[in-house]
Amino acid sequence: MTQHVTEYRWLLPGGLRDAPPKERPRVRRSTRDWIVDTVIFLLAAGIGLLAAVEIQGNLDLPKPVRIADQLIGVVSCASVWLRRRWPVGLALALVPVSLVSEVGGGAGVAALFTVAVHRPFKHAALVAGLNMATVPVYLVMRPDPELSFRAGLAVMILALLVVTIWGMLVRARRQLVVSLHERAERAETEAELRVEGARRLERERIAREMHDVLAHRLSLLSVHAGALEYRPDMPPDDVAKAAEVIRSGAHQALQDLREVIGVLRLGAEETVPDRPQPTLSDLTGLAEESRAAGMDVTLDLKVTGKEEVPARLGRNAYRIAQEGLTNARKHAAAAPVSMVVAGGPGDGLTVEIHNPMTEGQAIPGSGTGLIGLTERAELMGGRLEYGRAPDGRFRLSAWLPWAA
Known part of the structure; x- marks a missing residue:
């Protein structure tokens, strides 16, 4: 799925598909691509085979013309495998081929569909317009005995329009899939940023609270140390108690300091306690x-x-x-x-x-x-x-x- 989304991203306006050929990265065909290409080749070959059977029954055409038509049609059908690499070039090359070869008509339709799917509207309109312009010439060179000129013209132009619109709808759907996929990725990224921001703010708040507790402990240490300094004649028991308080308070202060360092990961920004901390x-x-x-x-x-x-x-x-x-x-x-x-x-x-x-x-x-x-x-x-x-x-x- 990821590979298809990556390839479909080329279809977006300004994407890699619209870039010059030298700037487009080559993407290997997936299993799905091989299946699609095989189906399109078989459809083009099937249309060409039906046309070849009809040509064989048309004795009004000289035999060399019939043989040339079939050979050109075989080459055209084989060229369908190049439609992903050079879609516009292949479609333009098959426009004059459709005038001289009925067997190659299926390949021309496949090339037009490919351009409508993989290229912007201006390219699809150009190829479709050239194909429609050749329809009157084709009907003059090879008139249909069962349809009038106008009826044949209407049927062939309608078929070309259907193929072009179908390809453009496929392109629009793929663009929608890519757009939704990117929107989902962007929403997921924004959600992760919000969570990370909430965690960072909470850690800062915890660090400020611990800063207050640490300041309280250090104040107590200062009071007891000052008592020892100004009362050197204190009884030994009182001195021992004060020393124990200082030792315990220093140990707890060191633990609090380690917790502050572990929690606050944003650098040494100065913090000010908001208010006395609750218990x-x-x-x-x-x-x-x-x-x-x-x-x-x-x-x-x-x-x-x-x-x-x-x-x-x-x-x-x-x-x-x-x-x-x-x-x-x-x-x-x-x-x-x-x-x-x-x-x-x-x-x-x-x-x-x-x-x-x-x-x-x-x-x-x-x-x-x-x-x-x-x-x-x-x-x-x-x-x-x-x-x-x-x-x-x-x-x-x-x-x-x-x-x-």
Whole structure:
């Protein structure tokens, strides 16, 4: 299919088919091309054979003329195999042949059809016009005993018009196929760019959030280090505790810094924190905020060891819940929304949001928010799923790892 689409692309206006012969790449014939060429050759040969039988029965023609007609017709039928390489040249060469050889008439029709399929309208009109101009001369040289001059002229011109229009319709259909194929490729490329842009923006946002957490840790380190500097007479136990806090904070800060480097792949652009970053304890306030906006939100918080939730885990869980409630408010504003947050150290943290969907309702929107949430969960080593649940409601489910 790809090879045929590549070849059909030559048929587009300004394509390679319309380019000079030296600029056209040679394309090997496919199995389909061989079958089509064989069928057209057999049709041309069959028309020529019928004409040859008729010539043999026409005793008014001298025998040398009949023999010459058949020989010229055989050569014309054999030349049909060149129709893909030189379609216009072959068609023009067969125009005068049709005046002297009835057997070569089928080859002339095949050449005209080829030009109408593979060349622009001006070439097809030129070849068709020359063939029609030779029809009166042919009827004068070889009148049909069963038809009058006018009737024969009308029949032959009509046949040439039918062949030309048929070829042009085939060309138009192939151009449509190529156009639709290119449009589909362009739409797929644009969709990939949108997804990549959403991922890039989400990574930048995550990096900004992690920048705030890192700044907070470094501030704590500075406070404890300053206490050691200004209070050298502190008791040994207090010094040991401060050193432990500094050591643990430095280790966590180093981990955060590595995560920032891994997430932010766009260079060293300076970022500014937008606002203090949320934690898991802020989910209650988020639910209350949604209720104040008119939503019917039910929050079921079943988390073991809420005080031990890591900052990064709580921040990502909050962002997932926030985006889920935002989607529910957009697409099911008046419907009740249930949110369940459960888990504990070693089991991970699960965030599930359900909201009803009307029958036949499609999930609207560009989907970039959900793409960003998926990227956020995967960067943390978790997973996120969304879609229509078996009960007909829309379900957003995320699982995030929580080390014991």
